[in-house]
Amino acid sequence: MTPRDDADNDADNTEGAAGPEGAAGSDGRWSDLDRPPLNAVALRRALVREGGLWSGVEVVRSTGSTNADLVALAGAGKAEEGLILLAEEQTAGRGRLDRQWTAPARSGLFFSVLLKPTQVPVARWGWLPLLTGVAVATGLSRAAGVDTSLKWPNDLLVNVGGAERKAGGILAERSGADGVVIGIGVNVTLREDELPVPTAGSLALAGAVGTDRDPLLRAVLRSLEQWYVRWRSVEGDPVLSGLQETYAAGCATLGRTVRAELPGDRSIVGEAVAVDGDGRLVLATEEGVQEPVGAGDVVHLRPA
Template identity: 80%
Template sequence: MTPPDAADDSRWSDLDRPPLNAAALRRGLVHEGSLWREIRVVRSTGSTNSDLAALAQSGEAAEGTVLVAEEQTAGRGRLDRRWTAPARSGLYFSVLLTPGDVPVARWGWLPLLTGVAVATGLSRSAGVDTALKWPNDLLVTVGGEERKAGGILAERAAGDAVVVGVGVNVTLRQDELPVPQAGSLALAGAVSTDRDPLLRAMLRSLEDWYGRWRAADGDPAASGLQETYAAGCATLGRTVRAELPGDRSVIGEAVAVDGDGRLVLATADGVQEPVGAGDIVHLRPA
């Protein structure tokens, strides 16, 4: 990780992209009874998920540790895709969770839970309508077009620890987008792009949903998670193509998210096929 006193350059000189206030974030989030124990903000790193997993492995991080990077140079998405963006143009953070009292079979709900929390937090704090693309993409609408503005990646760490990483494009401009299909909160007309309250809102929402889920022993129905995810999932009701491991693909209507968090596709030959892993391509609007 680059030390905070590293030589400055043009990446850090954009006055429209001020630094996060680490002390204020700690005051707002770390308190008695809170899930969040520690908020670490670093200037630049390769991947907050990799760094936090290493800290967990060495015993230097406990549940409730949050690692935030002002710049992430080797961020990873699903299927080992890269995630890069200009310094301070987004929110890139990872959280350490240890849901040891929840059956491991239900841990697959953690990225979906995080998606619900992120969408809920951003809707309240940024005033932007967001939707979720199964399993863990955050969508916004830019010029009437659906675009990806964020993603989530959950990975097992040491023991019963899970590191959940979140990346959200906040102030990316049109000419800074990595691909034409990308978007940002600013391009979607956010009423606020101040990253401090956006991050606080997402983490408070995540604490709330994680608490509900754990209190229900990870049961997605009893916790309300399954119903809430389905209500905010832009994939349901659409014809999609699931690109599966082994170069296999399935086309069908996405009709449900089942109790294991899998996307259920109704195919043309009348079969309902649950998809637990793979890439989903939306083929037509809802």
């Protein structure tokens, strides 16, 4: 997925979309043989099992926002924990701060999942986007053979021709008192001439060994299930679950000079030195102060 309003491609990625289920038809948008449709039946067979996290898989041709649709379903009592909503095309995808995103049909993975971590204190729910980032990066590295890294808090980075580019991201939204909807977007087969800005990327442009979205999706969701179950079993403790250490090891933001653009038109420049126990990015400023950043846009500053 690719942003239309952020020239540096630094905003959070969009989620997928949901709507009435449909198969590929004769519409020209669905005629690209390099981008076959997802197989909902095969995905259900592979992912939904007794005792597992995933309770259902819905694949739709086109809709606005899977996060919005899944939040609405959960609010109406029509979604269980573990429901997965995927869209082949999104028309109103959103990133954080309501940034707009767009992507060609079937060029990526655009989906949302419903989680209900009721065993975990709400104060630790802020780790869910970071946990999802670790799971997505791990799953894609294994299935696509692409080196991935994470830009705090939830962007997926790949290397294209020696340059760091954003290929995906995560958006988390609360759903009622006990739920969180996690939206995930990953550019899979986006081509160079389809990129709106040079800093966007895709798995294909990064040299992926395979771009079949079905196995990529299964790898991501299995990785997400493993990490979520482990994190939930220790009541969301980021140390006992290994999440804090693993996130830091794969975070491209740490050790770099960054600018954090905060709410209220305030910004901080400093070296990113750690991710603390609350999942916040800790910046060491020139004044010798360490400031934790819990919300805001972070820009990796290039050398002068």
